Amino acid sequence: MKFSILFGGKSFEHEISIVSAIALKKLLANTDIFIFLDDNHEFYLIKKENMKSVFFSSKSYLKEPKIYPKKNGFFTRTLFGEKQIQIPTIINLIHGGDGEDGAIASLLDFYEIPYIGPRKEACILSYDKELTKMLANHRGVNVLDYQVVFQDSKIEVENFPVIIKPARLGSSLGISIVKNKEELEYSLDKAFEYDKKVIIESFIPNIKEYNLAGFFANKELHFSFVEEPKKDEFLDFNKKYLDFSRTTNTQQADITTEVENMLKDNFSKIYTNLFEGAVIRCDFFIHNNTCYLNEINPIPGSLANYLFADFPTTLNKISTSLPKPNNIKATYKFLNEIKVAKGK
Amino acid sequence: MKFSILFGGKSFEHEISIVSAIALKKLLANTDIFIFLDDNHEFYLIKKENMKSVFFSSKSYLKEPKIYPKKNGFFTRTLFGEKQIQIPTIINLIHGGDGEDGAIASLLDFYEIPYIGPRKEACILSYDKELTKMLANHRGVNVLDYQVVFQDSKIEVENFPVIIKPARLGSSLGISIVKNKEELEYSLDKAFEYDKKVIIESFIPNIKEYNLAGFFANKELHFSFVEEPKKDEFLDFNKKYLDFSRTTNTQQADITTEVENMLKDNFSKIYTNLFEGAVIRCDFFIHNNTCYLNEINPIPGSLANYLFADFPTTLNKISTSLPKPNNIKATYKFLNEIKVAKGK
Incomplete structure (x- = not known):
């Protein structure tokens, strides 16, 4: 299957999203639609060969065709009107503001444009760390004080x-x-x-940390490997770059089945009835045999591809199980009844 | 001041929103911009004289000019391009889906179009009654089992x-x-x-119910009268119509200062750092001298105008205290550093 990659955004994570999109380009050989949202909230259609960081930092993207979303897709202006751009299912890869705060999810849902990514409710509850703690607490998942x-x-x-x-x-x-x-x-x-x-x-020094990604498709949750992230470079600049540009598979952490099940159980409590449509990564702590949620990454760097044995298949699976927008039609039954009642 | 009224929406409350908009038209004499969102997610500019329920139920609105949002405003197509419609601050009066679920808030914020109404976080947390309970619990406000x-x-x-x-x-x-x-x-x-x-x-029969509206402006919360709603017509069809079309002022309920302060205190816990920019109504129960939140109406019927002594002044006040969108600019500092690091 083919996908479109949507990246950029008006956010502090704008540049990290570019790194992430370049990583996915390498992984998804037949993906050739790249949609860049700049810090002025304009969308640009970027050619595959221009998917290099310098193309954005030098502002060369400004010469590319502007596109805009409306009902059922993205469009571009023509001399006397507009034409629709044919795009396959979008992968929302805008990290931080716009992408993870619910703005892009709302926009795409409003215009009925299919996408892989968290829906607006899921975004709101995972973007703000206070709300994440509130959600975890509500769903019986532990968090640190x-x-x-x-x-x-x-x-x-x-x-x-x-x-x-x-x-x-x-x-x-x-x-x-x-x-x-x-x-x-x-x-x-x-x-x-x-x-x-x-x-x-x-902050508990040397606490055990484990990352687990997953998604819902074909009526069940699918889990990734569990990774124990290296911590020695914590908060370091290069570490962040490496994290978002990762494309090589990881190995399962050395954990017992009991710990693995505890992680999956907590992931499931967070994901179910909220994150459907998205591949997310949950970062957990294990301390004194208890599992704590550290954070939810509703759009993890390079979509946590490195945690899945077969990433393209992961995307194919989830793209067939995307939530459907509601299809409510105005019947005007109520207004007509009012008219009759008033006429009496 | 002048305002624009945005109403309709793809939701079960579509018709109620029309009733609500007609009520506000009566109250705000110099408001002449009405924007209708139909159940197909198309926006129409409606003339003031057409603001009658039959104009919508008969689908006559389909002949009115279509408009669409983009950066900084609403636009309409012209023969060879487009032109911007001059609109004053929008009042989001779309009840239920689209209006109260965060879709319209996201859209208007994304395009930097000023509006009175709940922001997307506030919408998500008040639209879903489970999340409302979770929020109340998190902020120390009681709810019934x-x-x-x-x-x-x-x-x-x-x-x-x-x-x-x-x-x-x-x-x-x-x-x-x-x-x-x-x-x-x-x-x-x-x-x-x-x-x-x-x-x-x-459900506690004959429980005391009180409604209180309010909003944040000029660095403080402003409260409405407290109303004890009539309950005998509960769930009745005409009651709903009357609720959303109300334009006559109510009287303060017969309550002690202690109860009034309890209601205001709980309102403040819910509103602060979440609902700024919106006039909301909270419906409370008082039972055994304890206050319980029943529900939050982030866009109450006809904006709860009947609870405010001077409704136009209320709108003027809040419109000068609307939250500002962030103004993050991409610096490309990070990508440039990566380039240098890689060049080493």
């Missing part, structure tokens, strides 16, 4: 270390580990540069 | 009466009060006609 703070909050932290995160950001931007009171203010300032809402969370 | 069921759920109800509600519907459609086991199946079937997710909630 945390507090939510704003710039004018009276902030009191008793137990260090903590990890400070902007509430609404998908990557590692603005995140710091804080070991003592003295470091707190600087780290908070850094986080508040990205969001007016910040999460302060318990 | 409930369970969430799906069509294939094993459903067990021990204590009657209960009230059955489709999870994602803004008006009284599909709702029934169930007194015993025998009535349960029929009522559930009725609710499942509207949504695959249904809420079964405790």
Whole structure:
């Protein structure tokens, strides 16, 4: 099957999305439709041979044809009108704002354009880390202790270390580990540069971390390998690049069946009746034999391809099980009854 | 100030939104821009003199000019291009799907078109009654006991009466009060006609109910009168019509200052850091001196105008305090650093 890759977005993760799209281009040989959303909220149709980072950083994309979404697809202007661009199912690969915050999901659903990616409800509940904690709690999934703070909050932290995160950001931007009171203010300032809402969370050094991806298709959940991510380069600049450009398969982490089942069970609690239509990655901690949700990546870097034994088949499977938009028609029964009632 | 009224939508509340828009036309004398979203997701510009229910039920609107949203406004086609329609701040008056589920909020925010109404996060958390309960619980606001069921759920109800509600519907459609086991199946079937997710909630006969509306402007919350709604016509067809077409002011309910403060305190817990930009109405129960949230109306019928002493001033106030969209620009700093790193 063929897919279209939608990437870019008006967000702090704009550039990471370009890296991610270039990675998927390498993996999906017959994909040749690339749709770039720039930081001015304009869509451009990008030729496959131009899918290189310098094409975007040099702003060369501005010379490419502008396209725009409307009912049932993307269109471009012609001399006296417009014509539709034929595009196969879209993969929403816009990380962070626009892509993960529900804007693009809403737009595509409104115009009835099929896509692989989280729907707007799933986006809202996973984009904001406070809402993710609320969701986890509601669905019986553990999270580490945390507090939510704003710039004018009276902030009191008793137990260090903590990890400070902007509430609404998908990557590692603005995140710091804080070991003592003295470091707190600087780290908070850094986080508040990205969001007016910040999460302060318990940080347990050397906690075991496991990543698991999955998706729903043909009436069941399909899981990826479980990976134990390398942590020594945590928060490092190159690490982020490597994460979003990964195309080589990983190996299953060395864990017991019991731990694997615990991870799958928690993934299922988060995913079911919310993330259908999307390939997501959940990052978990295991501590004292208990599983904690760290975060949900509703559009993981390069779609977590490296966690699946056969990634193209994964995409084919999910693309046949996408949620259908509602088909409500106005009957005007109510207004007609009112008219009759008023006529009495 | 002048406003534009956006109404209609692809939803079960399509017709109620028309009733609501006609009510606001009467109240806002100098409003002359009406934008109708039909059940095919097309926008039409409706003349003020055509704002009558029969104009829509007879499908006469189809002859009016089609318009469409893009960056910074609504546009219409001309012979060789397009022209922008000058529209003042929009009031999102699409009840139910599209309006209250986050679709329209996302669309308007994406295209940077100013509007009064809940933002997408607020929509998602108030449109689905399960998520509303989850939010209330997270923010320390009580709700009555409930369970969430799906069509294939094993459903067990021990204590009657209960009230059955489709999870994602803004008006009284599909709702029934169930007194015993025998009535349960029929009522559930009725609710499942509207949504695959249904809420079964405790029903306390003759419980005290109070409605309170409010909005945030000029750095503080502004509250409406508190109303004790008449309940004898509950779920009745005419009641719904009367509710959405109300334009006459109500009187403050006969309550103590203590109860009033309890309602305002709970309203504030729900509204703050979520509903900014919107005039919402919260419906509360008071039972054994405890306040329970019944539901949030993020776009109440005719915008709950009848609860405000001076409704036009309310709209003027809120329109000067609308949330601003982010203004993130791509710097390509990251991609340039990668290029340098790779060149090493």
